Amino acid sequence: MNIIVCIKQVPETTEVRINPETNTLIREGVKSIINPFDMYAIEEAVRLKEKFGGKTTVISMGPPQADAALREAISMGIDEGILICDRAFAGSDTWATSYTLAGAIKKIGAFDLIICGKQASDGDTAQVGPGISTHLNIPQVTYVKKVEDATDKSMRLERLMEEGFEIIEAPLPLLITVVKEINEPRIPSLKGMMRAKSAKITTWTQKELGLDPQSIGLCGSPTQVVKIFTPPQRTGGQILKGEVPEVVDKLVELLKNEIN
Amino acid sequence: MDYLLTDEQKMIQELAHKIAEEKIRPVAAKYDQSEEYPWDVIKVIAESDLFGLFIPEEYGGMGVGVLNLCLATEELSRACGGIAVCYAASALGTFPIVLFGNDEQKKKYLPDLAKGKKVAAFAITEPEAGSDASAIKTNAKKVGNHYVLNGLKHFITNGGDAETYVVIAMTDKTKGARGASAFIVEKGTPGFTFGKKEDKFGIRASSTRELIFTDCKIPQENLLAKEGMGFIVTMKTFDMSRPGVAAQALGIAQGALELAVKYVHERQQFGKSISSFQGIQWMLADMATEVEAARGLVYSTARMVDAGIKDVAKESAMAKMYASDVAMKVTVDALQLFGGYGYMRDYPIEKYVRDAKITQIYEGTNQIQRGIIALKLIKEMAK
Numbered sequence: 114m115n116i117i118v119c120i121k122q123v124p125e126t127t128e129v130r131i132n133p134e135t136n137t138l139i140r141e142g143v144k145s146i147i148n149p150f151d152m153y154a155i156e157e158a159v160r161l162k163e164k165f166g167g168k169t170t171v172i173s174m175g176p177p178q179a180d181a182a183l184r185e186a187i188s189m190g191i192d193e194g195i196l197i198c199d200r201a202f203a204g205s206d207t208w209a210t211s212y213t214l215a216g217a218i219k220k221i222g223a224f225d226l227i228i229c230g231k232q233a234s235d236g237d238t239a240q241v242g243p244g245i246s247t248h249l250n251i252p253q254v255t256y257v258k259k260v261e262d263a264t265d266k267s268m269r270l271e272r273l274m275e276e277g278f279e280i281i282e283a284p285l286p287l288l289i290t291v292v293k294e295i296n297e298p299r300i301p302s303l304k305g306m307m308r309a310k311s312a313k314i315t316t317w318t319q320k321e322l323g324l325d326p327q328s329i330g331l332c333g334s335p336t337q338v339v340k341i342f343t344p345p346q347r348t349g350g351q352i353l354k355g356e357v358p359e360v361v362d363k364l365v366e367l368l369k370n371e372i373n
Numbered sequence: 374m375d376y377l378l379t380d381e382q383k384m385i386q387e388l389a390h391k392i393a394e395e396k397i398r399p400v401a402a403k404y405d406q407s408e409e410y411p412w413d414v415i416k417v418i419a420e421s422d423l424f425g426l427f428i429p430e431e432y433g434g435m436g437v438g439v440l441n442l443c444l445a446t447e448e449l450s451r452a453c454g455g456i457a458v459c460y461a462a463s464a465l466g467t468f469p470i471v472l473f474g475n476d477e478q479k480k481k482y483l484p485d486l487a488k489g490k491k492v493a494a495f496a497i498t499e500p501e502a503g504s505d506a507s508a509i510k511t512n513a514k515k516v517g518n519h520y521v522l523n524g525l526k527h528f529i530t531n532g533g534d535a536e537t538y539v540v541i542a543m544t545d546k547t548k549g550a551r552g553a554s555a556f557i558v559e560k561g562t563p564g565f566t567f568g569k570k571e572d573k574f575g576i577r578a579s580s581t582r583e584l585i586f587t588d589c590k591i592p593q594e595n596l597l598a599k600e601g602m603g604f605i606v607t608m609k610t611f612d613m614s615r616p617g618v619a620a621q622a623l624g625i626a627q628g629a630l631e632l633a634v635k636y637v638h639e640r641q642q643f644g645k646s647i648s649s650f651q652g653i654q655w656m657l658a659d660m661a662t663e664v665e666a667a668r669g670l671v672y673s674t675a676r677m678v679d680a681g682i683k684d685v686a687k688e689s690a691m692a693k694m695y696a697s698d699v700a701m702k703v704t705v706d707a708l709q710l711f712g713g714y715g716y717m718r719d720y721p722i723e724k725y726v727r728d729a730k731i732t733q734i735y736e737g738t739n740q741i742q743r744g745i746i747a748l749k750l751i752k753e754m755a756k
Contacts, residue, residue: 300392303422303435306384 114167114263116158116226118191119214119245120151122175122182123235136341138235147182150230152298153291157260158228159190160296165263167225168192172217174202174210180314188301188309195221199318204331207236211244212333216324217317218249226268227288231256239290246288254281258294374665376672378444385441388421389448401453404578405724408570410534411456411578418449418460419489427464428471432483439613440675443620447671450624451631454728455578457624459492461617462530462579465736466493468610469539469555473598482537482557494535496526496584497607504741506541506607507550511586513542518593520544520556522564522586530735532582533567536560539610540584541603553603557595564589575727608686611736615689616675622693622700622732623671626664629700629725633657633707636722640712656710660703667696687749694742697732704729 124143132139147155158169171186173179174197183194197217205213218227227249229242239255246253258278259271265285272279273292301309319329327333351367353360378386396417404411418424426441428434435441442464449457467486470478470493485491502508511524522542526532538558545552558565568583598606634657637648647653674692677685704725708715715722733739 300395300417300421301388302420303385303388303426306388307381310380310384 114161114165114226114265115224116161116167116169116228117218117221117224118151118154118158118169118171118186119227119229119241120155120171120173120182120186121148121230121233121235121241122146122173122179123148123233131341131343133342136338145178145181147185148230148233148235150232150234150291150293152230153293153295154228154230155186155189155191156296156298157291158226159299161226161260161263162190162192170195170221170224172197172214172221174198174205174213174217183314184309184312185301187312188305189299190301190305194312194314196314196316197322198316199320201319201326201330204334205329206334206336207238207240207244208335209329209331209333211241212248212328213322213324214241215245215248216322218245220317220322225265225285225287227251227286229288229290231290231292242288242290249286249288251286251288252283253288253290254283255290257289257291260295374668376668381437382441382444385423385426385437386444386448389423389445390451392417392421392423393448393452397449397452397456401456401578401724402718402721404453405455406577408572408577408580410580411459414456415459415489415492423460424463424489425487428467428483428487429479432479432487434483434487438675438679439616440672440679443616443671443675446617446620447624447627447668450621451628453578454621454625454725454732455576457621458576458579458731459531459534461614461621462494463489463492463535464617465610465614466495466531466535466537466539468613469495469597469606470537470557472609472613473555473602473606474557477594478557478597486537491536492531492534493537493539494529494531495539495610496529496532497541498528499525500527504738506604507553509541509543509553511540511542512546513544513554513556515544515593516590519590520593520596522556522558522589522591524586525568526584526586527568528571528581528735529584530579530581532580532584533570534580538584539597539606540586541607542586544600544603548601550604551601553607554600555597555603555606556591557597558586558589558591562589562591574730575724576731577727612685612689613678615693615736616671616678618732618736619667619671619674619689619692619696622697622729623664623667625725625729625732626660626667626696626700626703629704629707629722629729630657630660630664632722632725633660633710637710653710656706660706663699664703667692667699671696687746690737690742690745690749693732693736694739694746697729697739700729700732701726 122145125146130139162169169191170193171183171191172195202213232239243253254270256273257270258273261269267284269282353363396414423445425434430436446461470482486493499509513520513522540556540558541553543552544554564587566585568585571581637653640647670692674688708722708726711722714720
């Protein structure tokens with residue numbers, strides 16, 4: 114089974130600061146990590162490979178620093194890393210990103226499965242995985258919590274729903290996005306880390322991929338960010354004190370005012 | 374301080390640090406309370422290749438030496454001295470095979486130990502033979518092509534949970550210390566059973582049991598080195614492993630120091646952080662300096678061992694003695710900085726005091742270490 118994992122490097126902190134002028138994330142001084150949901154995607158790919166054999170490839174679109182994320186994936190047992198890196202891809206929204214990644218996947222060639230994390234912890238859109246499957250015209254199963262069974266033709270998957278789960282069988286090639294319930298990502302081995310350190314990371318630019326220039330980067334992105342802001346913090350609320358009948362009367366009055 | 378570690382050594386540190394923070398720290402209090410053997414953590418350490426750090430590559434290890442073992446032990450001990458000693462004690466049980474095993478013995482035992490599929494233990498201590506190792510009574514009698522072991526070992530770290538044991542027994546009592554021999558004994562050998570599990574003050578995640586040998590028949594191929602080499606095997610093993618105990622003490626001290634610095638920074642009294650008080654600052658400065666001095670001694674000794682310098686008895690003793698004394702002092706001071714909270718089990722610091730204490734006792738008490746150092750000094754002077 115040949116598997117491609119798509120990962121993204123994100124800032125480690127959950128309290129991201131935003132530059133009010135450019136409406137972009139301030140990345141200075143913030144450590145970059147692999148998007149936590151993508152760690153489950155990497156782990157699942159390595160487990161499937163251990164079970165069924167085949168080759169695993171990790172790809173990421175990002176700045177040259179994303180090299181570190183690819184190497185970390187290799188240290189966990191992924192075979193190869195490809196970095197999609199070009200100024201021309203800067204400013205991509207989820208549409209342009211998934212178009213670009215789909216282009217890179219076409220260039221990789223034959224594959225059975227693409228695994229993505231369910232969403233990135235910075236943008237939180239959950240759109241890139243489904244976008245890739247659309248661009249590649251292959252089926253997608255999102256929010257996968259368990260791979261029940263797999264053959265060389267199809268997979269049986271459990272999909273996490275708000276209440277319970279669905280069991281879906283889908284033909285290969287297929288794209289899935291995974292949730293944190295699917296596994297527990299491993300700590301890399303020392304041998305894996307050594308392999309990752311000396312691994313050759315392939316870099317592809319627009320030149321190698323030859324994508325439609327109108328569909329990549331900022332100009333290929335139909336979404337424009339108008340404004341990013343931090344929502345106002347919640348205030349403490351109001352606590353009513355006193356005898357129960359009094360408090361109830363007061364509460365009813367307040368609620369009535371709220372309705373009006 | 375920059376110890377000019379190689380990229381590989383930094384990688385080992387980083388990996389052990391990750392295991393300590395992600396897999397050990399969250400469960401340290403749990404295992405301290407339950408006294409269960411931390412198999413889930415041992416499995417993670419095993420899969421990370423750390424069990425093979427000092428085992429030659431041809432026998433499935435990484436072949437990278439004692440300093441690397443010390444770096445890993447230090448990082449693991451920062452989060453839990455108890456879990457770390459399960460790892461370090463396996464190294465202690467493995468060293469005799471690395472140092473004295475013949476090719477067949479190495480081929481048979483080292484690959485599983487390097488992968489952490491099996492855990493090892495070293496057994497010399499007996500109820501009547503602690504610091505005076507020559508007083509051991511466990512005996513091994515040659516019968517045909519077997520040895521028959523009888524006797525009792527106690528306070529054996531990893532006892533009962535380890536699969537592979539190196540046991541020191543007397544093959545010829547008339548020769549005293551030169552009548553001891555070292556044997557590899559596998560768990561499950563008929564006549565080899567375990568006694569009670571000790572209820573300990575600290576390092577409670579690790580197991581400590583009695584080993585009981587009752588007409589335990591082991592093949593003669595399990596003799597390590599030659600008959601009569603038992604104490605040489607022991608001394609050479611301890612020379613290698615003492616930097617590891619020192620690294621354990623160092624890690625416990627470092628872990629306590631980090632917790633204390635963080636706590637005094639957060640703790641507010643008299644309207645400000647208590648870290649702004651000079652009395653507290655001086656304590657921190659002393660603690661940090663002592664920890665760093667211990668680290669210098671431990672790493673330097675480990676480097677001597679890795680460089681193949683034969684006689685490291687004095688340096689090993691110094692590193693073990695100093696680092697463990699520092700660990701005791703620094704953990705007690707760290708608890709003091711936590712004040713009343715530090716005395717409560719809800720806070721992690723009291724465990725560091727309990728875990729530190731054993732490092733002054735095992736693998737030779739610090740009084741014995743001082744004896745070794747002094748004897749060396751006198752010998753050197755007499756030359």
